Amino acid sequence: MIELPEANTLARQITDTLAGKLIASAVANSSPHKFAWYHGDPAAYAALLPGARIEQAVPRGGMVQIMAGDIRLLFTDGVALRFVPAGERRPAKHQLLVEFDDGTALAASVQMYGGLWAYREGDFHNPYFDVACEKPSPLTDEFDSDYFAGLLNTDGAASKSAKAFLATEQRVPGLGNGVLQDILWNARINPRRSMSSLSNSQLDNLFNSVKTTLRAMTELGGRDTEKNLFGETGGYITQMSKNTASLPCPGCGGAITKEAYLGGSVYYCPNCQPIR
Numbered sequence: 592m593i594e595l596p597e598a599n600t601l602a603r604q605i606t607d608t609l610a611g612k613l614i615a616s617a618v619a620n621s622s623p624h625k626f627a628w629y630h631g632d633p634a635a636y637a638a639l640l641p642g643a644r645i646e647q648a649v650p651r652g653g654m655v656q657i658m659a660g661d662i663r664l665l666f667t668d669g670v671a672l673r674f675v676p677a678g679e680r681r682p683a684k685h686q687l688l689v690e691f692d693d694g695t696a697l698a699a700s701v702q703m704y705g706g707l708w709a710y711r712e713g714d715f716h717n718p719y720f721d722v723a724c725e726k727p728s729p730l731t732d733e734f735d736s737d738y739f740a741g742l743l744n745t746d747g748a749a750s751k752s753a754k755a756f757l758a759t760e761q762r763v764p765g766l767g768n769g770v771l772q773d774i775l776w777n778a779r780i781n782p783r784r785s786m787s788s789l790s791n792s793q794l795d796n797l798f799n800s801v802k803t804t805l806r807a808m809t810e811l812g813g814r815d816t817e818k819n820l821f822g823e824t825g826g827y828i829t830q831m832s833k834n835t836a837s838l839p840c841p842g843c844g845g846a847i848t849k850e851a852y853l854g855g856s857v858y859y860c861p862n863c864q865p866i867r
């Protein structure tokens with residue numbers, strides 16, 4: 592699943608690659624998917640999208656929004672986006688294929704579930720998207736230690752575990768169960784650790800890790816567990832992920848633990864990231 596670093600990378604790549612291209616045609620829902628969400632009837636995309644010219648893409652938390660005049664294309668974190676060069680075969684299965692006037696295309700396919708919303712600006716509202724637009728990105732200066740402390744002082748957040756605090760309820764849009772693992776590893780904090788049990792220096796470490804880990808992941812083009820617009824894995828090498836679960840802990844050489852916790856697997860070292 593793409594999260595904040597991959598959404599930033601995809602938005603940059605889409606702007607660099609697609610800006611200026613005119614949409615020639617579009618096909619939505621050609622491979623029906625139970626958990627692909629559209630705005631209205633996907634058959635209407637074929638009339639809505641042609642004639643729009645791509646201007647830019649922007650990351651919205653873990654989502655990517657493409658601007659094309661008054662047309663918007665919005666993709667959620669469960670959608671894989673791929674650029675298809677001119678003359679190259681289109682993927683056999685996709686939930687949205689946008690063809691451009693120069694023979695190139697953008698293919699979108701839903702993994703487990705995902706939104707592929709096409710609409711005219713103002714015609715679409717989604718609370719998840721609104722939150723992603725409103726809250727400051729951890730990559731900005733607005734997301735500072737005071738802002739982070741404010742999150743902790745809201746709605747009983749302090750009583751939650753580190754994973755629940757950071758990666759649920761859209762407290763930090765784009766920070767999901769994927770990027771969480773290295774954020775906690777870099778701060779040496781266990782995913783199950785109660786936020787109220789952390790010392791001030793541990794809270795400082797956690798805040799700094801949110802900022803620096805997400806920045807490093809973004810600057811390196813996303814994580815090595817995810818693919819970018821060109822189907823390449825990101826340049827950020829994950830320390831705690833499905834890729835490293837069978838490797839020794841980079842800190843102590845012990846075994847990395849993989850457990851199901853709060854919807855999704857967590858990866859941590861029980862020695863370097865003690866529960867208490």
Ligand SMILES: [Zn+2]
Nearest residue numbers: 840843860863
């Ligand atoms: Zn360790």
